[in-house]
Amino acid sequence: MDGFEKIGYACLGLVALFYLGALIVGSVAAFPLGLLGLVALVGIGALCIKVIGERLRNREDDHYSKNVDQ
Amino acid sequence: MKMTTQDEFAEHEIVATLGLVTGNTIRSRHIGKDILAGLRSIIGGEVIEYTKMLAEAREQSLDRMKAHAQKLKADGIVGIRFTTSPIMAGAAELLAYGTAVRLRSRGEPGNAPATEAVVKATKIPGDNFMLERG
Numbered sequence: 001m002d003g004f005e006k007i008g009y010a011c012l013g014l015v016a017l018f019y020l021g022a023l024i025v026g027s028v029a030a031f032p033l034g035l036l037g038l039v040a041l042v043g044i045g046a047l048c049i050k051v052i053g054e055r056l057r058n059r060e061d062d063h064y065s066k067n068v069d070q
Numbered sequence: 071m072k073m074t075t076q077d078e079f080a081e082h083e084i085v086a087t088l089g090l091v092t093g094n095t096i097r098s099r100h101i102g103k104d105i106l107a108g109l110r111s112i113i114g115g116e117v118i119e120y121t122k123m124l125a126e127a128r129e130q131s132l133d134r135m136k137a138h139a140q141k142l143k144a145d146g147i148v149g150i151r152f153t154t155s156p157i158m159a160g161a162a163e164l165l166a167y168g169t170a171v172r173l174r175s176r177g178e179p180g181n182a183p184a185t186e187a188v189v190k191a192t193k194i195p196g197d198n199f200m201l202e203r204g
Contacts, residue, residue: 009102064097064126 071136072146072173079146079173086172088142093134097127098161107160124162128152131166144170 023041027034055061078084099107103119110117131152139147150168157163 005102005106008105012102012105060130064130068126068129069122070125 071139071144073132073136073150073168074146074148075150077149079148081176082146082173083176084148084171085174088139088144088170088172090167091135091138091142091144091147091170092165092167093131093136093138094163094165095127095130095134096157096161096163097123097130098158099123104160120162124164127162127164128166131164135166135168139168139170142170143172145173146171 020041024038027037027041030037072079072082098104099119099122103123107117107119110119135147135150147168147170150166153165153167155163155165
């Protein structure tokens with residue numbers, strides 16, 4: 001991963017965080033129907049945490065990611 | 071484990087057919103690499119992010135097929151083929167399949183090769199046989 005890639009990921013991550021924050025604030029502001037969106041966000045967030053956790057624990061994926069290029 | 075896309079090995083004789091062995095996987099890259107690949111397609115040239123993804127899928131499906139064959143105590147796999155089917159965008163599904171077999175070297179006693187030269191097969195560390203012509 002070179003410098004440009006790191007800068008790109010950092011900027012996109014920052015924007016994603018702000019977007020997520022805006023979604024949460026918007027859901028709370030649109031009370032009570034906005035709570036539906038909040039519940040959906042929590043559901044997707046839980047699934048996201050599960051997927052990230054599984055990927056971090058998966059040694060087989062690490063092996064192919066590090067050792068196979070072409 | 072000896073593997074070939076042919077129906078038989080030149081140096082070995084098939085003594086038992088153990089059946090179909092398969093290995094499959096679906097792999098994708100993370101969203102950052104997908105964005106990079108999209109940008110690369112604008113400029114042209116090799117999309118190395120997806121080259122790597124396909125290579126990983128190929129090796130993983132091969133390894134899983136080998137593991138399946140080892141479970142059957144096979145010496146080799148013949149007739150290996152790869153196939154793919156589009157399941158989701160930006161992901162590579164690869165299925166490797168073949169027929170697991172037990173092998174005997176054509177140079178073993180009681181099974182001399184047709185030519186005058188005697189072929190001696192010696193198992194060397196790893197999965198290969200070293201052939202010596204005497």
